[in-house]
Amino acid sequence: MQIDPYYVIVTAAMLASIYGLLAIGISIIWSSLGLINMAHGLIFALAGYGAWAAAQYLSAYGPVVLVAGIIAGALVGMLIGVLAFLPLYDKPNYVLRSLIATLAISLLGQQFMLTAFGPRSRPLPPVFGRASFHFGTAVVSAGQLGAIVTSWLVLALIAAWARHSRRGLEIRAMMRNPEGAALVGIGLRSTAMAVMAVTGGLAGLAAVLLSQTYFVSPFSGLTPLLKGMIVALAGGLGSIPGAIIAAVLVGLIEALTAVSIGGQFVLITQFLFIIIVLLIRPRGIAGIIETVRE
Template sequence: MDIDIGFVAITAVTLACIYGTLAIGVSITWSSLGLINMSYGFTFATSGYGAWLVSEYISSSGPVVILGGILTGALVGVLVCAVAFIPIHDKPNFTVRGLIASLALSLIGTQALLYFFGPQSKTLPPLFGDWELELGEVVLTADKGGAILTSILMLTLALWWMRSSRRGLEIRAMMMNPHAASLVGIGVRRTGFYVMALTGGLAGLASVLLSQTYFVSPFSGVTPLIKGLSVALCGGLGSVGGAMIAAVMIGVNEALTADILGGQYILITQFLLIILVLIIRPRGIAGILDKQREA
């Protein structure tokens, strides 16, 4: 058996970057709002369509299309927040109801996409031009290199914004103690919109990046949702660092499995890995304790 280490590594890094983008979105939403956002797949699919519309009607240059995807994602995130978070966030059983509400939203959303755009899938234009970079024996193609660079750039930007700005501080404060957050003038509802716009934007970015390899279709969101959720789960819901590590793990696993065993075993090995991690550490790699939210 010969494994093309370079190829596997590059695939792994690409996947890790994209999954990390998705998983961090899921993680932040859960820990700051207490909402498991099941309509993430819908956000993903819609921003793919948004990017497609931009490339069709406005301009097909890379940055514009990416921006279109991110903006659509953020808009959908705000919509999800307005429907599935604002009306019920201080009612009993919020977690279950939020989960179900976001599931219902994703059902409505994907069917609406099917209704408006039809079942054929769309393709996005190549965003990062057509270049190749040879690092020794390894060839870094344009779409992969672009995906890695863009997602790392955007993630760094997002995390830097979370670290240093007042809004980021608010989001982090709400992640830790929502009750005390209101005492320092942080409005839960307004911060909810920021968080959902941010995570929606991340989903939009991941959508545009993944559309380089896959197509845009109404149901294209399901697999990324499952992947993002499982990475977030593996890393521990609510932990950005854990999600990063888990993203790398899952990415390596996916690239290795695809290379050694074949494409149809990817999900099986991935779930075995996740179940293994969760049985050893029930709250994921760096899971925070749920007690913090109960307080």
């Protein structure tokens, strides 16, 4: 079978950028809040609905849809922070209880979406137009190109913000050592809400970008959650460079699997990849790069 390398590269880059957005969110939440956010898929799905509602009732103009998705994601992220982090973070057995709380929230949210919007999936309007470009032998749609460019642009912006702003410094301090951050006067609650808003916004962006090729539906968050988890885990929970490397690898594996043996085996090869990575490096790829939170 002839594998078109350009097609694989484009698909892999597109998937890597979207998984990277999700995995970095999961990773940052884990390292700064100590929370395994199983409701990240819910943020994804609800942000998709937010973007859909904006396109339906406000304007189908691309940037409006994109911004609506990001805002909806940030709001849902903050809601999860209010429900699962604020009441629990100083209570005994926090990690397990918050994990179960996020699972319950995601179950609640799924059923809510099912009753509010129905099981039918909804399409989003094309944000980046319908043009297509030729890249080698492959045809790149504007949606794919836009997804790749936008996500890397936003990631770069976030990285700059985290490096140069006061809030970013607080978040980085909290990622390094939450107790120490609290001791030097960083408000855990406000910083946590900022983290949830930023990561929720990232998930919302990923939702709009991925919905250029897929649809928005109540259960559309499950697969992105699983893949985001795979990437975050393989990269090493709590490490951003690890997550980016793992996102590229997982995207590449998904594209290669889909081209060579078929789309239905994607999850199997991805899990095999993560099993092998974790057996060799139990703390993920980032074990090489930096220490991760205990």
